[in-house]
Amino acid sequence: MTFHVIRPEGAAYLHRPHVVVHRAKLFADEIAVLDGIRITTPERTWLDLAETLTVDELVVAGDHLVRIPYPDFENRDTPLCALSDLQRMIDRHKGKRGLRKAKAALQLIRIGADSPQETLLRLAMNRAGLPEPEINVPVEEGAPGRRVQPDLSYRQYRIAIEYEGEGHGEESQIVRDIARSERYKELGWVEVRISKRHMYRDAKAAVSKVRTALIQAGWRPDPALKTTAP
Numbered sequence: 001m002t003f004h005v006i007r008p009e010g011a012a013y014l015h016r017p018h019v020v021v022h023r024a025k026l027f028a029d030e031i032a033v034l035d036g037i038r039i040t041t042p043e044r045t046w047l048d049l050a051e052t053l054t055v056d057e058l059v060v061a062g063d064h065l066v067r068i069p070y071p072d073f074e075n076r077d078t079p080l081c082a083l084s085d086l087q088r089m090i091d092r093h094k095g096k097r098g099l100r101k102a103k104a105a106l107q108l109i110r111i112g113a114d115s116p117q118e119t120l121l122r123l124a125m126n127r128a129g130l131p132e133p134e135i136n137v138p139v140e141e142g143a144p145g146r147r148v149q150p151d152l153s154y155r156q157y158r159i160a161i162e163y164e165g166e167g168h169g170e171e172s173q174i175v176r177d178i179a180r181s182e183r184y185k186e187l188g189w190v191e192v193r194i195s196k197r198h199m200y201r202d203a204k205a206a207v208s209k210v211r212t213a214l215i216q217a218g219w220r221p222d223p224a225l226k227t228t229a230p
Contacts, residue, residue, distance in 0.1 A: 001018060002019070002020055003018060004019075006040065008026070027092070030044040042081045043086050043088070046061055046065060046086060046089070047086070047089040049098075050098030050102040051096075051097045051098040053101070058101060059108045059123060060119045063110060063116075063118075066081065066082060066083055067111060068111065083106070090103055110122070111135070112137070114151070117163050118151050120199065121152065121161070121163060121194060121203050124202050124203035124207050131154065133152040133154055135151070137149070139153070146179060146180070148183050150162060154219075157213075157218065157219055158187075158217065160191045160192065162177075162192070163194045192210055194206045
C-alpha cells in the first residue's frame with residue numbers, strides 16, 4: 001500500500017517507505033480529521049486525483065461524492081460534498097495540474113448514480129449521441145403495485161435501463177429482479193437489462209441495446225449531431 005502525503009511548500013522533504021510526498025498549498029477548509037488523522041476533504045481529494053485519473057474516472061468519483069445516500073444502509077443522510085464544492089476547488093486552484101480534466105469532468109457529473117457502472121454506461125450513451133437519461137427516478141404510476149426505480153430511464157419513451165452487477169446472481173435478488181420485470185410489463189414500460197458483458201469496448205453492446213429500444217419507442221437521432229455507432 002502506498003500513502004500520499006501533502007506537505008506545505010518549502011517544508012523539508014520526507015523520506016518514508018511506501019510514502020509519496022506532494023508539495024501543495026492547502027487551505028484550512030480543505031483539511032478534515034478522521035480518527036485523529038488529518039486528511040484532505042472529499043472535494044480537495046477529487047481535485048488532486050485529477051492529476052492521474054481519466055475524465056471518466058473523475059466523473060465516477062464525482063458522481064459518488066455528490067450522490068444522496070440511503071440513511072438506512074450508509075449511516076449518513078447527506079452527500080460527501082456538493083457540486084458547488086467541486087467548482088470551488090477548481091476556481092481556487094488555478095494552474096493546478098489536471099485542472100482541464102477536472103473542468104471537463106464537472107460538466108458531466110450528475111446527482112443520482114449509485115454505482116460506477118451506472119456512471120460509465122451513462123457516459124458511453126452520451127458519447128454515442130443518445131439523449132440524456134434520468135438517474136434513479138422512481139416510476140410513479142397510478143396503478144397500485146410494487147414501486148420500481150430504474151437505474152437510468154427515459155420517461156417519455158417508457159424505457160427503464162437496469163444494470164445488473166454481481167449481486168444480481170443471488171437467489172433472493174433473482175426473485176426481486178423477476179418481480180421488477182413483471183412490474184415494468186404491467187406498467188407498459190420496456191426494460192433494458194445490462195450486465196458486465198455489455199460494458200466492454202466503451203459499452204458498445206449496451207449502447208446498441210438502448211438505442212434499439214429508443215428507436216422502437218419512436219426516438220430518432222438528430223441528423224445534425226455526429227454520433228459514434230457501436
